[in-house]
Amino acid sequence: MTSSDRDAPSPVPAVPGAGPLEREAYDGLAPIYDYVMRHVDYVEWAEYVRSLLERHGDGVQRLIELACGTGNATLEFDRLGYDVAGYDASPAMIDVARGKAETLRRDVAFAVRDLRRLGQIGPVDAAVCLYDSFNYLLQPGDVDTALAEVWRVLADGGLFIFDVCTEENSLRHFSDMRDAEEGPGFVYSRHSYYDREQRLQFNAFDIRYDEGPVHVRETHRQRIYRCDELVERIGRSGFDLLACYDGFSLRKGSEKANRVHFVLRRQSAAAPSSPSPADRQEEAQGY
Numbered sequence: 001m002t003s004s005d006r007d008a009p010s011p012v013p014a015v016p017g018a019g020p021l022e023r024e025a026y027d028g029l030a031p032i033y034d035y036v037m038r039h040v041d042y043v044e045w046a047e048y049v050r051s052l053l054e055r056h057g058d059g060v061q062r063l064i065e066l067a068c069g070t071g072n073a074t075l076e077f078d079r080l081g082y083d084v085a086g087y088d089a090s091p092a093m094i095d096v097a098r099g100k101a102e103t104l105r106r107d108v109a110f111a112v113r114d115l116r117r118l119g120q121i122g123p124v125d126a127a128v129c130l131y132d133s134f135n136y137l138l139q140p141g142d143v144d145t146a147l148a149e150v151w152r153v154l155a156d157g158g159l160f161i162f163d164v165c166t167e168e169n170s171l172r173h174f175s176d177m178r179d180a181e182e183g184p185g186f187v188y189s190r191h192s193y194y195d196r197e198q199r200l201q202f203n204a205f206d207i208r209y210d211e212g213p214v215h216v217r218e219t220h221r222q223r224i225y226r227c228d229e230l231v232e233r234i235g236r237s238g239f240d241l242l243a244c245y246d247g248f249s250l251r252k253g254s255e256k257a258n259r260v261h262f263v264l265r266r267q268s269a270a271a272p273s274s275p276s277p278a279d280r281q282e283e284a285q286g287y
């Protein structure tokens, strides 16, 4: 992923016989993202997040979804009655989200924004960042920057909920996985592989659209953070770690889970204290 400042994706030239065009992550995938992810139950996911907002928050109304992709969860949060807006670094994904909101006649704003540079947003009561989007922050310093940015746009006491996928998930499901599918107007194949040494998960897509003819490739990279590293960084961020949950449950999250949801509360604007990481880890035992 690159910054929010990058230009909207240029139209892919139709060059019969030429090799595949290498695209930035999500530039080529955006038009078929919803098809590829059609197994994901966004209704259930949004309900789960709502249950966490109600459990840990106090009358959350103004909500933003960061790295919202094509807006599937954002539109669910709108349906649930939140004042919600969606932001994503990929102009192609935001285009799809906007088109969907227009088609569904839903008054939800979507804008291109990088997690690490949120600009003028807020203050809002809560921010969420779902479906392992946080793993796209490739450098540990990016996590600190993103946390600082989310802290900045939240009201005092505001909540931040994000999830990450774990090494267990990569090793168990995506260490060397290939699949291929044909959808309306396209075929794609995917190779997922995990570099254990670098803790990097790769997902390489090769997509051929009927229209064009167009052949694109894009490789996604995600850093698989250790949960205790995230806990340590959260401890230095001006947030309190309220809980971390295993998957979509209320069980304590651990490295054994495939996915862990973290729930953070913004400390007061006046001098966020920085207790030792050990203090923060008290609530996050189980790693």
Ligand SMILES: C[S@@+](CC[C@H](N)C(=O)[O-])C[C@H]1O[C@@H](n2cnc3c(N)ncnc32)[C@H](O)[C@@H]1O
Binding pocket: 001, 026, 066, 067, 068, 069, 070, 071, 072, 073, 087, 088, 089, 090, 093, 113, 114, 115, 116, 129, 130, 131, 132, 133, 136, 137
């Ligand atoms: C797996 S998709 C999830 C999208 C959406 N949250 C969902 O549940 O369908 C990951 C998303 O993260 C976005 N993303 C990656 N890095 C980002 C960054 N630094 N800032 C904002 N969005 C980012 C991508 O553009 C992509 O839309």
